[in-house]
Amino acid sequence: MGLVLMVAAIIVVQREMRHLHWADIRHALVGIPAATLWAGAGMTVLSYVVLSFYDWLAVRQIGRTMPFRRTAFAAFCSYVLSHNLGFSAISGAAVRFRLYGNWGLRPLEVAQIIAFCSATYLLGAAVLIGGVLLWEPEMVPVVGAHVPHLLLEAVGLLLWG
Template sequence: MMKRSDWIWTLIGLVAVVLSCYLLYKEIRTISLDELSDSLYAIRPHNWLMAAGATLGAYVALAWYDRIAIAHLGKKISWWFITVCSFTTYALAHNIGASVFSGAVVRYRAYSSKGLTPSEIGLLIVFCSFTFALGALLSGGAVLVCQPELIKRVADVGPWLSVSIGLFMLGLVGLYVLGSWLKFKPLQLGKLHVEYPRLGIVGRQLLAGPLELACAAAIIYYALPAESNPGYLVVLGVFLASFSLALLSHAPGGLGVLEVTFLAAMPELPTADVLAALIVFRVFYLLLPFALSLLVVMGFEWGQWRKRRSPL
């Protein structure tokens, strides 16, 4: 049965979608389908291939999240099984959006078949979420410090604030590394007992998190036209801001949130070109993996059903 908090977050997601779509409509109501199709056709074959490669890189990094978590738990599960489970989990969670459908059910069904207990699976989910948050802090902090003028694209504030926020974010990452190095006391999150990972595990987290975000942003970067392209770091910074807003809004697939943020932050590019790049992102990063994940789930459940039906 759905908890009240789940209903609240679902409602927030729906409100965010409606508001974002309204704002998006105001921005694109003068754009014709011909302009949009022209922008899609203008993307060179090489850029389509690079965007596809970036998508593959992003999902490999996401599989690495689970692999690192399994190593932290001290378990041994095949790389292939982890990759399929991770791909399915994130493909569903990215599209559905609401916290009740965060992928916990998929992970529980998959990893319990490999002998993991509910508490271990819960810790794995928290660990993977933290790896993503760590990657967002590290990537966002580095971008804000290296490109302090970038913050003006999303907020009317001075570069000094960008550097301050960036250093604060990097400082949080530094504290986490320090806690692992000095072996701080474990954290107690409700019933979960979370210990600081070994430095080797932390090092892998600091690579996997930023890698996934960098590859996801690269999909949009390669789909944008070369003319008036603001550069990869700008695209990465805007992507981090828009993706964070999409997660906070709980909007399914960040529907409308990504588009509104990118259009507002990239006024130098034609609206049709920005929308075309985001369509490529949605198809490669969200829709195609979602369709494949449904096939994986049906195949897994069919296999489990056949095992239960087979005689001992």
């Protein structure tokens, strides 16, 4: 499955980039202020640190203790694969099962960690999406231009609830 997805991704990227030239890409990147690029890199690192705390909290929630560096390693590997490959319920879970299983946790405990991390991630996404729907519903692609803003704001409040 992973090989099929990789080949499909290569084909899609090749088709999308067929009309782009390296000079155009370089020119577009040079147009981005360095401070913006550094801020983006910093926010990426911060995001992975926050995501690492989900695993650390999950391990504590099941009544176990583990050094943060281990849970951060498991979280980083899991999220990198699940965010890039998709199918997070399979790809990220498989990484967690392998790592936490090797570190002495039982399958049920690992399943609880996966459920906890999934729930915290979904709650965070609900807060973010709800905020966008409340404050800038017109920014939502396609839907923002065709659905009444009052309805989008109601969905945002529902997500926050």
